[in-house]
Amino acid sequence: MKHDNIERNVGILIILTMLxxxxxxxxxxxxxxxxxETVEKVDGVHPYSPLELRGRDIYIREGCYLCHSQMIRPFRDEALRYGHYSLAAESKYDHPFQWGSKRTGPDLARVGGKYSNDWHTQHLTAPRSLVxxxxxxxxxxxxxxxxxYSDIQGRMKALRTTGVPYSISQAEYDKNVKEFGADVAKNLHIPDAExxxxxxxxxxxxxxxPEKLTETDALVAYLQLLGTMxxxxxxxDDYFAKFR
Known part of the structure; x- marks a missing residue:
């Protein structure tokens, strides 16, 4: 009876729902x-280079994320097929992240270095010629x-406002050298992006x-980075080590 009274009284129902x-x-x-820290500190994770960033933008533009997730769950079957489960830190510079919720194709979180550049180029052009x-x-x-890539600096500056440590000043560049190393830091410096x-x-x-810079160059550069940082x-841990 009390429950019936609550459902009939809109004011009380709203208050209890909000509570x-x-x-x-x-x-x-x-x-x-x-x-x-809500995101663990993991050595090796760094922001994308200008070329990798353009590749990621093309990946999103073409809807690749609709069929390929980038989140390996901590289950035995996933470890056997894809490798170590995804760490939160791996997506700390992704805006938006590419975890996904559906797999029509395989998870791509560890695809970097698994295939050659030739393979990726052919696979993107005519997938069934290989699979x-x-x-x-x-x-x-x-x-x-x-x-x-005419707007690559603008893209990097936009991500900079979200907290991605792309550098503009010399002081910011020096900080990135200390954090990521000189080889990575130079690719994060916006004035030298192009x-x-x-x-x-x-x-x-x-x-x-080598004679032409194409969208495939950028997309394959992005794919070859995934899971390699x-x-x-x-x-x-002991559980997942035995599946590797």
Missing amino acids: AISAGGLVEIVPLFFIK PQSVMPNYPWLVKTDLD KNLLAQAQAGNYDTN VDFRKYD
Whole structure:
């Protein structure tokens, strides 16, 4: 009877609903104020270089995240197939993150270095030429389309406002050298973004055509980075170590 009275009284129902929501929210939020860091410190994780950043933007633009997640869950079958489970720190510079909720294709969190640049280029152009059972669409235009990097500094500055430590001043650059090392820090310096993008593309030759800078160069550079920043041997526990 009391429950029936509450449901019939809109004012009381609203108040009790708000109290229930508030209690649930406090249980989830309050503990965060007593944790020193909600994202663990993991050596090796760093922001994307200009070329990798453009590749990630193309990855999102083409909807790759709709079929490929980038979050390996801490289950035995996932460890056997993909490797170490995903760490929160691996996504600390992702805006938005690419965890995903559906896998039509395999998880890509550890795809970096698993295949050659040639393989990725061919797979993006004609997936079934390498994986006959694949349902992935063809993306032949990527290797034919010149990479537009005219706004790369603007993209980096936008991410800088979210907390990604891309540098503008010499002091910020020096701080990144101390945090990430000189090789990484130079790629995070916004004034040199275009020069660094071209240098990485030329050195990596990701689309296997050194004469042309294409969207495939950027996308493959991004894919080849995934899962390679962290030495997971340092973070393996006894349970997951036996599956590697």
